[in-house]
Amino acid sequence: MLLEIFVAPDGCPSCGRAETMVQKVVQDYKDVTVKSIHILDAVDRVAAYGVFSTPFIVMDGGLEFVGVPREADLRARIAARLLAD
Numbered sequence: 190m191l192l193e194i195f196v197a198p199d200g201c202p203s204c205g206r207a208e209t210m211v212q213k214v215v216q217d218y219k220d221v222t223v224k225s226i227h228i229l230d231a232v233d234r235v236a237a238y239g240v241f242s243t244p245f246i247v248m249d250g251g252l253e254f255v256g257v258p259r260e261a262d263l264r265a266r267i268a269a270r271l272l273a274d
Contacts, residue, residue: 207244
């Protein structure tokens with residue numbers, strides 16, 4: 190599974206918290222690849238998702254979270270997606 194974190198390029202404290210938490214959580218899931226994407230490097234994709242705040246998290250192309258998710262919610266969503274594969 191590909192988990193993408195869309196972040197602001199500079200100084201977004203929420204983005205940093207989300208990235209740190211995601212990196213911690215995915216250590217428990219060997220089949221998850223994480224990619225951080227700066228919103229200015231993917232303007233078309235950001236517009237397609239219709240999200241205008243950061244961070245937001247996309248899993249296998251589907252928007253899953255806007256903002257920093259709770260760790261339990263992120264774990265549950267990852268587990269559910271992995272089971273569905």
